[in-house]
Amino acid sequence: MSGFLLLTTVSVLGTNIILAQARLDSLKTVDDYMNICLDGEHQKSVPGPELGLVKELCSPWAERSCCSAATARGVHMDRRWLNFDWDHCKTLSPRCREYFLMDLCFYECSPNVGPWLVEDVRKIRNERFRDVPICKSDCENWWEACHDDYTCLDNWATGFDWSSGINTCPQGSSCRPFHQVYSNSSDFCQTLMGGSFRVADNEQDCFYLWFDPTYGNPNEAVARKKASEILNVTYKMVSHSSNHDSGNGAANTSGLTGMVLSAYFFHVLTLRL
Numbered sequence: 001m002s003g004f005l006l007l008t009t010v011s012v013l014g015t016n017i018i019l020a021q022a023r024l025d026s027l028k029t030v031d032d033y034m035n036i037c038l039d040g041e042h043q044k045s046v047p048g049p050e051l052g053l054v055k056e057l058c059s060p061w062a063e064r065s066c067c068s069a070a071t072a073r074g075v076h077m078d079r080r081w082l083n084f085d086w087d088h089c090k091t092l093s094p095r096c097r098e099y100f101l102m103d104l105c106f107y108e109c110s111p112n113v114g115p116w117l118v119e120d121v122r123k124i125r126n127e128r129f130r131d132v133p134i135c136k137s138d139c140e141n142w143w144e145a146c147h148d149d150y151t152c153l154d155n156w157a158t159g160f161d162w163s164s165g166i167n168t169c170p171q172g173s174s175c176r177p178f179h180q181v182y183s184n185s186s187d188f189c190q191t192l193m194g195g196s197f198r199v200a201d202n203e204q205d206c207f208y209l210w211f212d213p214t215y216g217n218p219n220e221a222v223a224r225k226k227a228s229e230i231l232n233v234t235y236k237m238v239s240h241s242s243n244h245d246s247g248n249g250a251a252n253t254s255g256l257t258g259m260v261l262s263a264y265f266f267h268v269l270t271l272r273l
């Protein structure tokens with residue numbers, strides 16, 4: 001989930017671990033970091049346009065995506081994508097479910113996670129992302145949407161019983177509302193996906209799970225800046241996409257409240273279903 005860390009079986013092929021690390025070690029330029037997708041079961045090898053996403057869900061990424069239209073359809077139609085059952089305690093509320101769908105779209109489609117990839121060799125992938133800086137406002141909206149939903153584990157990346165092939169609550173755990181499981185929004189966003197996200201200190205250098213594509217992808221400038229830091233090169237603004245020039249691509253979406261994003265998402269969802 002955008003931190004989708006829900007992996008079933010660890011692949012014990014040592015070669016995969018070596019290959020995953022070699023792939024990440026081979027990234028030498030900012031563009032290298034911008035031109036890879038997470039090495040997972042469904043992601044494409046390199047990001048590119050997916051015109052099929054225009055009228056599909058996960059549509060923010062149509063211009064440049066790591067997921068195919070078929071994957072986006074799977075995310076929305078298959079209630080147990082990657083065999084993960086969000087309703088392991090109780091059916092999620094529609095608002096909370098929307099956020100998990102956005103998170104899944106982000107996980108499968110975002111072309112901007114390169115600088116945060118680390119090896120993680122499992123059945124469904126060889127890499128994961130860690131500490132992607134999620135915007136505080138986005139995190140708070142997600143938390144508010146799921147506040148009264150139920151789960152039995154604080155960290156969905158580990159601890160589930162996968163013996164049936166689908167995650168179920170382990171023996172001895174009990175279902176509690178999210179607001180009892182987590183102390184606050186940051187605890188929720190950082191713990192739930194096992195560290196895939198870190199809540200950003202400011203509203204500039206941070207990622208949005210979802211955005212209105214008419215303003216471009218606000219996460220791209222954030223990823224370029226991070227790649228520059230990793231490589232210790234001067235951050236150069238890119239100008240191929242109109243609204244990234246300021247280096248603060250998030251500016252125009254940060255004003256969108258969660259409700260607007262939510263409404264936008266619902267709109268798309270309704271069109272599709």
Ligand SMILES: *[C@@H]1O[C@H](CO)[C@@H](O)[C@H](O)[C@H]1NC(C)=O
Pocket residue numbers: 183184185186187
């Ligand atoms: C949120 O909860 C965590 C874990 O209990 C705590 O360490 C952190 O200080 C809290 N953050 C805020 C902003 O209250």
Ligand SMILES: *[C@@H]1O[C@H](CO)[C@@H](O)[C@H](O)[C@H]1NC(C)=O
Pocket residue numbers: 232
């Ligand atoms: C980054 O590069 C500059 C100039 O080349 C150098 O002075 C500095 O020590 C480098 N920093 C790191 C963390 O490598």
Ligand SMILES: *[C@@H]1O[C@H](CO)[C@@H](O)[C@H](O)[C@H]1NC(C)=O
Pocket residue numbers: 242243244246248249250251252
């Ligand atoms: C945000 O939108 C305004 C008006 O639509 C525009 O002038 C400005 O350049 C945009 N800023 C960014 C960072 O895209």
